[in-house]
Amino acid sequence: MLSRPLGDYLIALRAATPLVHCITNYVAMNSTANLLLATGASPAMLHAQEEVAEFTAISGALSINIGTLSSPWADAMVIAARTAQQNNIPWVLDPVAVGATTFRQRLCKTLLTYQPSVIRGNASEIQALNGLASLGRGVDATTSSQEATTAAIALAQQHRCVVAVTGETDVITDGTHHYRLKGGHPLMPRVTTLGCGLSALVASFVAANHEQPLEASLAALACFSIAGSRAGKQAQGPGSFQVALLDTLYQLTPDDLSTFAQLEAVHAV
Amino acid sequence: MLSRPLGDYLIALRAATPLVHCITNYVAMNSTANLLLATGASPAMLHAQEEVAEFTAISGALSINIGTLSSPWADAMVIAARTAQQNNIPWVLDPVAVGATTFRQRLCKTLLTYQPSVIRGNASEIQALNGLASLGRGVDATTSSQEATTAAIALAQQHRCVVAVTGETDVITDGTHHYRLKGGHPLMPRVTTLGCGLSALVASFVAANHEQPLEASLAALACFSIAGSRAGKQAQGPGSFQVALLDTLYQLTPDDLSTFAQLEAVHAV
Amino acid sequence: MLSRPLGDYLIALRAATPLVHCITNYVAMNSTANLLLATGASPAMLHAQEEVAEFTAISGALSINIGTLSSPWADAMVIAARTAQQNNIPWVLDPVAVGATTFRQRLCKTLLTYQPSVIRGNASEIQALNGLASLGRGVDATTSSQEATTAAIALAQQHRCVVAVTGETDVITDGTHHYRLKGGHPLMPRVTTLGCGLSALVASFVAANHEQPLEASLAALACFSIAGSRAGKQAQGPGSFQVALLDTLYQLTPDDLSTFAQLEAVHAV
Numbered sequence: 001m002l003s004r005p006l007g008d009y010l011i012a013l014r015a016a017t018p019l020v021h022c023i024t025n026y027v028a029m030n031s032t033a034n035l036l037l038a039t040g041a042s043p044a045m046l047h048a049q050e051e052v053a054e055f056t057a058i059s060g061a062l063s064i065n066i067g068t069l070s071s072p073w074a075d076a077m078v079i080a081a082r083t084a085q086q087n088n089i090p091w092v093l094d095p096v097a098v099g100a101t102t103f104r105q106r107l108c109k110t111l112l113t114y115q116p117s118v119i120r121g122n123a124s125e126i127q128a129l130n131g132l133a134s135l136g137r138g139v140d141a142t143t144s145s146q147e148a149t150t151a152a153i154a155l156a157q158q159h160r161c162v163v164a165v166t167g168e169t170d171v172i173t174d175g176t177h178h179y180r181l182k183g184g185h186p187l188m189p190r191v192t193t194l195g196c197g198l199s200a201l202v203a204s205f206v207a208a209n210h211e212q213p214l215e216a217s218l219a220a221l222a223c224f225s226i227a228g229s230r231a232g233k234q235a236q237g238p239g240s241f242q243v244a245l246l247d248t249l250y251q252l253t254p255d256d257l258s259t260f261a262q263l264e265a266v267h268a269v
Numbered sequence: 270m271l272s273r274p275l276g277d278y279l280i281a282l283r284a285a286t287p288l289v290h291c292i293t294n295y296v297a298m299n300s301t302a303n304l305l306l307a308t309g310a311s312p313a314m315l316h317a318q319e320e321v322a323e324f325t326a327i328s329g330a331l332s333i334n335i336g337t338l339s340s341p342w343a344d345a346m347v348i349a350a351r352t353a354q355q356n357n358i359p360w361v362l363d364p365v366a367v368g369a370t371t372f373r374q375r376l377c378k379t380l381l382t383y384q385p386s387v388i389r390g391n392a393s394e395i396q397a398l399n400g401l402a403s404l405g406r407g408v409d410a411t412t413s414s415q416e417a418t419t420a421a422i423a424l425a426q427q428h429r430c431v432v433a434v435t436g437e438t439d440v441i442t443d444g445t446h447h448y449r450l451k452g453g454h455p456l457m458p459r460v461t462t463l464g465c466g467l468s469a470l471v472a473s474f475v476a477a478n479h480e481q482p483l484e485a486s487l488a489a490l491a492c493f494s495i496a497g498s499r500a501g502k503q504a505q506g507p508g509s510f511q512v513a514l515l516d517t518l519y520q521l522t523p524d525d526l527s528t529f530a531q532l533e534a535v536h537a538v
Numbered sequence: 539m540l541s542r543p544l545g546d547y548l549i550a551l552r553a554a555t556p557l558v559h560c561i562t563n564y565v566a567m568n569s570t571a572n573l574l575l576a577t578g579a580s581p582a583m584l585h586a587q588e589e590v591a592e593f594t595a596i597s598g599a600l601s602i603n604i605g606t607l608s609s610p611w612a613d614a615m616v617i618a619a620r621t622a623q624q625n626n627i628p629w630v631l632d633p634v635a636v637g638a639t640t641f642r643q644r645l646c647k648t649l650l651t652y653q654p655s656v657i658r659g660n661a662s663e664i665q666a667l668n669g670l671a672s673l674g675r676g677v678d679a680t681t682s683s684q685e686a687t688t689a690a691i692a693l694a695q696q697h698r699c700v701v702a703v704t705g706e707t708d709v710i711t712d713g714t715h716h717y718r719l720k721g722g723h724p725l726m727p728r729v730t731t732l733g734c735g736l737s738a739l740v741a742s743f744v745a746a747n748h749e750q751p752l753e754a755s756l757a758a759l760a761c762f763s764i765a766g767s768r769a770g771k772q773a774q775g776p777g778s779f780q781v782a783l784l785d786t787l788y789q790l791t792p793d794d795l796s797t798f799a800q801l802e803a804v805h806a807v
Contacts, residue, residue: 026298027298029564030299030731033730034730037728037776038775038776045605045606046606046635048608050609051642058638067315068315069320070319070341103317103319103320191303235516236516237515237517238303238306239511239514239519240515242515242777243780246775246778247777250777295583296583299568337567339585340586369593369596372586372588372589459788460575504785505789506784506787506788507784508782508785509784
């Protein structure tokens, strides 16, 4: 089903420790950096228009998350995305709450012209991005991943990229191949910015595995679902869950990834 | 003494999972989001002048904290507070370190004209806000909650709002009814931004209980004091305290709240 | 070897609980505040040009970290550094990723004219700051502390300040006296912004021990290396490490510091 065992992508990540340029929201910065360091990547957060192009150009991948957006940041995101495209550096778009305001919709339209390698969002964000009527009221998903599958495939085909819709069941597609991934834990939505961190982890895996963005994205999502499931078993609540998630990501082995990912190819969509 | 058991306010919060628009400081964003998610609300952080009005208008409540203030953020706070007032959306003001600089004093004066539903601060902030000589040297309280009671009542009467002064003993008043709340733990001041998070939790409770801002605020403060006291018993220091606080807020039941809040009405002030 | 036992500096810190004005990056703000509170200082984060001078002037020390730099922040850093110099308030410079972009190099050159009391960085940052060819590719160290010793001494002599190069082995010098400090734990680089927090902790110790910036810096670094080593023994990974580090810093006694610091004077450099 896959060209290589999923664990190979984790081996490649840890061998490369890719430098990942993250332009992300204020809420997610610290937790994103820690999720990447725990798994094996090397995050760097910077956003000034004076330096983003210079820095994106030396990075292994770029991750853009529009969470706590403002005009100067939007301008920097555009510069960074353009630089990534010009330099063949893979980049990931996380269109947080794109359905909520016109400011976000305008920016996402512009960013999509720079051809992201991967788009990761929840179901309502992916639907909003695809121009369907958004049911989203903000940062949380209000439609199921399955309902967003059609939107994901359309988006992947239109922009020739990987689209990952995460939720109770994740849906991942490059427009041709489609997968479903289960796992995770009910405590995950009770911890802030895990999805934002996952987008940057996808960027990390794609940085270390350029030629296979779909399977690299699957590997990133599988890390989260396996580690999340294990962390949930140790946790008393969202506080201890966060701690355990970083520990389990750090302890995760390539074999774990190849063996325990609850992945299935979807033949009929 | 109260119109309903305190636990009823937690039941209402968890049933509504209100969307709470938080414009807060950089230090507090992540921990505030996690405190709200653990207890049962749905936080969203955004601050761009291009979108705050649009977003405040669809939120259940607004929480403004002036911690890491700058001019563009101050402008956004004013837009959001005005939007909240115009749409009858409850909003909470947390006047961090208002005694420390004239920049903060000017902004707070403006914000007060948009009639906050609740003001939460430490004793020196409440005194400074009331125009009394500030003894505050920065972000920490340097006067006791009791000493600030007079200022709190004056402020509540002048602005027709609830004022909560938190510290070793909390003082809560709407200008007519006055309460004292005990509990918590000595480790709480050793963890950053718990007070900031509490302000947003007050906003969450008021969002779910519009008609009773005083008792809803009491319920939010009681969550913190009961969970803080329990977390303190499990903790070895401020690191494990933070983790335990999120877990205990998540585990807190309405019965806990009704039974264990160390609340007393104050008849003579 | 030292003028006083290292523990005396911790006693002084906890007696003074100095107010430390931190202008630091978004990633580090929360963890820095918690590291300072756990150890015994009182952090305050603010950065608006409208108020930094007013606030630096009432602080015990200033800590500037250029991590997530932008133009308005750069301007505020210059105002704050100038205010610190004019008021004889000690200040610490953390030149994050100074080798990576010209924007950072220009700012650091300006900041150095305001005479920092201490500069703390990793080996590649200290080399870049000293004008040597930078081997740094971003925020992580890619040369060893030992290789940066020459750069550190040159920098200390030129700017008449303390320079601390942290890594597996720390190197600390005031241009005349040179020390090496061992300890810590391999998990430390897997947790984000510990170095940023350490810079602010150095500022805290210097605030409480003005007259001895070299030994005060040593005390701050020794806190981290001893607490880090202890936390590592309790941790299952970077999540539990962070929690344990805050707890062990909180529990650390002056005797621990005097007894367990793996410090050696370096006679020939």
